[in-house]
Amino acid sequence: MPEAVLRRAAAEMLDWHGSGMGVMEMSHRGKEFGAIATKAEADLRTLLAIPANFHILFMQGGGLGENAIVPMNLSRGTIADFVITGSWSIKSQKEAQRYCDARIVASNADGKHTRLPDPSTWQLTPGASYVHLCTNETINGLEFQELPDLAALGSDAPLVIDFSSHVASRAVDWRRVGLAFGGAQKNLGPAGLTIVVVRDDLLGRALEICPSAFNYKTVADNQSMYNTPPTWGIYVAGLTFDWLLQQREGELTGVAAMEQRNIAKAALLYGFIDGSAFYENRIDPACRSRMNVPFFLRDERRNDAFLAGARDAGLLQLKGHKSVGGMRASIYNAMPIEGVQALVAYMREFERSQA
Numbered sequence: 524m525p526e527a528v529l530r531r532a533a534a535e536m537l538d539w540h541g542s543g544m545g546v547m548e549m550s551h552r553g554k555e556f557g558a559i560a561t562k563a564e565a566d567l568r569t570l571l572a573i574p575a576n577f578h579i580l581f582m583q584g585g586g587l588g589e590n591a592i593v594p595m596n597l598s599r600g601t602i603a604d605f606v607i608t609g610s611w612s613i614k615s616q617k618e619a620q621r622y623c624d625a626r627i628v629a630s631n632a633d634g635k636h637t638r639l640p641d642p643s644t645w646q647l648t649p650g651a652s653y654v655h656l657c658t659n660e661t662i663n664g665l666e667f668q669e670l671p672d673l674a675a676l677g678s679d680a681p682l683v684i685d686f687s688s689h690v691a692s693r694a695v696d697w698r699r700v701g702l703a704f705g706g707a708q709k710n711l712g713p714a715g716l717t718i719v720v721v722r723d724d725l726l727g728r729a730l731e732i733c734p735s736a737f738n739y740k741t742v743a744d745n746q747s748m749y750n751t752p753p754t755w756g757i758y759v760a761g762l763t764f765d766w767l768l769q770q771r772e773g774e775l776t777g778v779a780a781m782e783q784r785n786i787a788k789a790a791l792l793y794g795f796i797d798g799s800a801f802y803e804n805r806i807d808p809a810c811r812s813r814m815n816v817p818f819f820l821r822d823e824r825r826n827d828a829f830l831a832g833a834r835d836a837g838l839l840q841l842k843g844h845k846s847v848g849g850m851r852a853s854i855y856n857a858m859p860i861e862g863v864q865a866l867v868a869y870m871r872e873f874e875r876s877q878a
């Protein structure tokens with residue numbers, strides 16, 4: 524989280540804008556929270572350049588919830604295509620299988636998820652209800668640098684993207700997207716809020732079994748207030764949107780400024796790792812994530828010492844996911860370049876200390 528956002532949320536915790544109440548104490552139907560939600564939605568639309576024919580939904584259930592909610596809303600119980608690129612897309616396909624014929628049309632499992640399958644090789648199903656893609660595989664450290672153009676690949680299915688772990692870190696080409704979803708907790712705000720951006724022609728297709736609170740049309744028709752939305756999450760994410768819109772890098776603002784910073788952060792860390800004989804990253808350079816950088820010590824017996832020293836240096840949460848092992852640096856939007864510089868300085872020093 525950006526420190527400025529946390530400070531502002533703390534300052535407004537007991538009394539929001541002189542209203543005499545904190546956001547957690549407001550009715551979600553009152554005018555104060557209405558103003559917060561309206562501004563958050565408008566700011567997110569500006570920030571991500573979301574076209575007018577897309578609805579923004581503030582939901583609950585997280586990314587894993589959407590793994591069920593998307594097929595319940597879009598599949599019509601027919602076929603949906605899945606591109607397997609790592610841990611998260613595997614989970615998505617397995618869950619969707621309960622609601623539809625969830626077909627694997629491409630997979631990088633053979634190469635242990637170290638490079639992305641080229642779109643020209645995807646075996647897309649004619650007439651599929653949608654194509655699912657995880658555009659940033661958080662655990663494996665792979666990211667699509669460009670969204671596939673499904674129409675050019677001969678498919679008229681809408682593209683569904685799970686952008687949980689890189690939302691607002693780079694621009695989205697909405698011409699290629701039917702629906703995007705993401706949990707807010709990595710790049711936008713506290714856990715508990717799920718962002719769904721859905722093209723309006725995709726509403727109204729839900730299966731009969733779909734819970735009303737998870738039916739996109741019901742949620743859209745009620746401006747995300749069919750039931751009580753995660754008000755605190757919307758408020759803090761709104762503060763983050765506001766903060767993001769104010770970020771500048773030269774001529775660039777908002778997401779474009781963040782993207783430039785993220786490119787610089789990733790280049791610094793990958794550049795250091797690639798130039799070292801002590802550390803390694805195993806991901807194809809063309810597919811590397813700017814947000815999540817998995818890396819290994821070539822001598823894994825030093826892992827515990829590395830992590831203990833990192834903790835002492837104030838560098839936290841560097842242990843890799845158990846399914847991959849090694850280390851993982853998550854350098855989300857809110858991580859300043861100074862944080863990456865500190866990590867690289869520590870890595871260099873640790874290597875020296877082991878000589």
Ligand SMILES: *Cc1c(COP(=O)(O)O)cnc(C)c1O
Nearest residue numbers: 585586587588611661687688706
């Ligand atoms: C973190 C993450 C999720 C999280 O799902 P939750 O249900 O919110 O825990 C889903 N997809 C991706 C790509 C993620 O990185």
